[in-house]
Amino acid sequence: MIKLKNVSLVFQGGSVAISNLTTTVQEGEFVYLVGHSGSGKSSFLKLLYKEYIATKGEIEVANIDVSKLPKWKIPLLRRKIGIVTQEPQLLENRNTFENIAFALEVMGALPEEIEAKTNTLLDLVELNDSAYKYPGQLSGGQQTRVSIARALANNPVVLLCDEPTGNLDPDLSIQIVSLLEKINRAGTTVVMATHDSTIVNRRKKRVIELKDGKITRDEQDGSYIVR
Amino acid sequence: MSKFSYVLKNTLLNMRRTPLLVFATIIAVLVSSFLVFTTLSARSIVENNTIRWQNGVHVVVFLDDRVTTTAHKQLEESLESYPEVRTVDYFSKLEAEEEFKVLFKDQPELLAEVDYEILPSSLRINLNDPSDYTLIIERLDGNPAVKEIRSSGEAIERLLSLTDTLVISASAFALLIGFAAFILIINTLRIAAFSKKKEIRIMRLVGASSTYIRLPFIFEAVIESLIGTSIAVGFGWAVIEYSKNSVVAESIFDITISDDYLIFLTLSLLMFSLIFGLFASFVGIRKALND
Numbered sequence: 001m002i003k004l005k006n007v008s009l010v011f012q013g014g015s016v017a018i019s020n021l022t023t024t025v026q027e028g029e030f031v032y033l034v035g036h037s038g039s040g041k042s043s044f045l046k047l048l049y050k051e052y053i054a055t056k057g058e059i060e061v062a063n064i065d066v067s068k069l070p071k072w073k074i075p076l077l078r079r080k081i082g083i084v085t086q087e088p089q090l091l092e093n094r095n096t097f098e099n100i101a102f103a104l105e106v107m108g109a110l111p112e113e114i115e116a117k118t119n120t121l122l123d124l125v126e127l128n129d130s131a132y133k134y135p136g137q138l139s140g141g142q143q144t145r146v147s148i149a150r151a152l153a154n155n156p157v158v159l160l161c162d163e164p165t166g167n168l169d170p171d172l173s174i175q176i177v178s179l180l181e182k183i184n185r186a187g188t189t190v191v192m193a194t195h196d197s198t199i200v201n202r203r204k205k206r207v208i209e210l211k212d213g214k215i216t217r218d219e220q221d222g223s224y225i226v227r
Numbered sequence: 228m229s230k231f232s233y234v235l236k237n238t239l240l241n242m243r244r245t246p247l248l249v250f251a252t253i254i255a256v257l258v259s260s261f262l263v264f265t266t267l268s269a270r271s272i273v274e275n276n277t278i279r280w281q282n283g284v285h286v287v288v289f290l291d292d293r294v295t296t297t298a299h300k301q302l303e304e305s306l307e308s309y310p311e312v313r314t315v316d317y318f319s320k321l322e323a324e325e326e327f328k329v330l331f332k333d334q335p336e337l338l339a340e341v342d343y344e345i346l347p348s349s350l351r352i353n354l355n356d357p358s359d360y361t362l363i364i365e366r367l368d369g370n371p372a373v374k375e376i377r378s379s380g381e382a383i384e385r386l387l388s389l390t391d392t393l394v395i396s397a398s399a400f401a402l403l404i405g406f407a408a409f410i411l412i413i414n415t416l417r418i419a420a421f422s423k424k425k426e427i428r429i430m431r432l433v434g435a436s437s438t439y440i441r442l443p444f445i446f447e448a449v450i451e452s453l454i455g456t457s458i459a460v461g462f463g464w465a466v467i468e469y470s471k472n473s474v475v476a477e478s479i480f481d482i483t484i485s486d487d488y489l490i491f492l493t494l495s496l497l498m499f500s501l502i503f504g505l506f507a508s509f510v511g512i513r514k515a516l517n518d
Binding site: 077081083106108150 | 433434435436437439
């Protein structure tokens with residue numbers, strides 16, 4: 001599902017974000033990407049949806065050669081990927097339903113399709129009761145769930161989550177991870193960047209640890225090691 | 228919701244966010260287009276009026292009746308030999324009388340009082356190039372058979388020159404206002420794009436194409452441009468219709484301009500404003516959308 005071969009990312013000015021990184025994520029896997037701030041977790045994810053362009057190496061996501069993908073084809077890649085950021089990035093003037101529907105709207109879906117799909121997603125993230133609430137009326141956890149629902153609107157095969165629980169308390173964080181596990185069980189590959197040891201150690205999953213843009217550990221049933 | 232209705236809805240939302248800028252843009256496009264429309268129409272009207280002169284009599288040589296008709300004939304022959312001259316028609320005193328009667332048929336008092344003997348015979352000259360009328364005047368200078376020479380060439384040339392100056396001045400002014408409209412469109416789009424920064428970021432994340440993100444901005448620029456030009460053209464047509472029945476039309480000019488030319492001018496301006504809107508939107512959102 002995801003392949004990186006000898007990938008490097010060097011920013012203008014010479015700072016190295018990713019250094020000669022090679023790894024593979026299989027279809028249906030749930031992978032935690034751990035490491036301290038600045039270790040390269042966000043850069044790793046941003047390379048996958050071509051927010052950043054690799055300085056060298058080969059990247060393949062959902063059978064798309066990301067490294068050779070021209071700029072105008074990036075939307076095609078992103079339609080196969082769901083992206084959840086630390087800040088939920090919700091539109092303040094739209095309610096929960098409209099925020100989720102927005103992803104379908106901009107893809108040109110028909111009204112009846114938007115209605116049905118959005119209701120299904122509201123069910124999945126358990127926000128039926130808050131469908132007509134605006135972001136300001138939602139808790140941090142609820143806002144993250146809206147953001148996850150929106151990322152799932154176009155049936156992505158991969159869900160990339162960049163510290164989605166970064167601003168949440170432990171209980172809410174566990175609720176979010178449980179939701180992501182549920183999505184993963186339904187077949188979606190999930191890659192989640194986090195530095196929350198409670199979450200990672202809660203259930204044994206694959207853990208890839210990054211330091212200075214390099215993989216320092218890759219364990220199938222790993223845990224978060226505080227260094 | 229279909230893609231088109233989404234784009235249209237967002238175009239109108241963008242325009243509602245900055246109503247004053249949108250209004251200013253439309254006014255600037257309107258003034259610029261109106262100037263172009265009216266000056267080009269005015270030029271066409273002046274040209275239509277001079278066509279009759281171009282194809283008609285360019286120089287009239289009134290003959291002195293005190294000299295012999297042989298001298299008149301010699302003058303006619305020498306005129307015909309000039310390379311600049313296409314035709315020379317002799318107009319007798321009797322023909323002059325007939326013409327006078329036709330021209331002033333509505334003024335019987337005048338016709339009753341005129342002594343037709345004073346109407347001279349004349350030679351009416353049509354030139355290959357109407358601007359050569361000065362050469363003829365020079366050549367006939369001092370000829371004893373000539374009583375007086377008249378040509379409307381100088382006045383018409385001055386009129387055409389004045390029209391050209393007006394067209395150039397108005398075009399320069401229109402260009403200046405057009406540039407202001409261009410800047411206004413760019414600013415309007417940048418403000419709209421800035422206010423939708425978050426929305427655009429989300430659209431990118433979920434995989435909306437660049438074209439789809441751009442379309443509401445492109446539509447906005449094109450709509451503003453087309454509205455301004457359409458109103459300007461509408462005003463232009465109204466001014467021409469009004470002028471046809473005005474005092475100016477009765478006293479100086481025949482305000483005739485073909486519908487074909489006006490339709491051509493209208494379509495050209497609308498097409499230009501469409502391209503103008505597209506180009507302004509391209510420049511305006513290129514940086515704002517960080518493409």
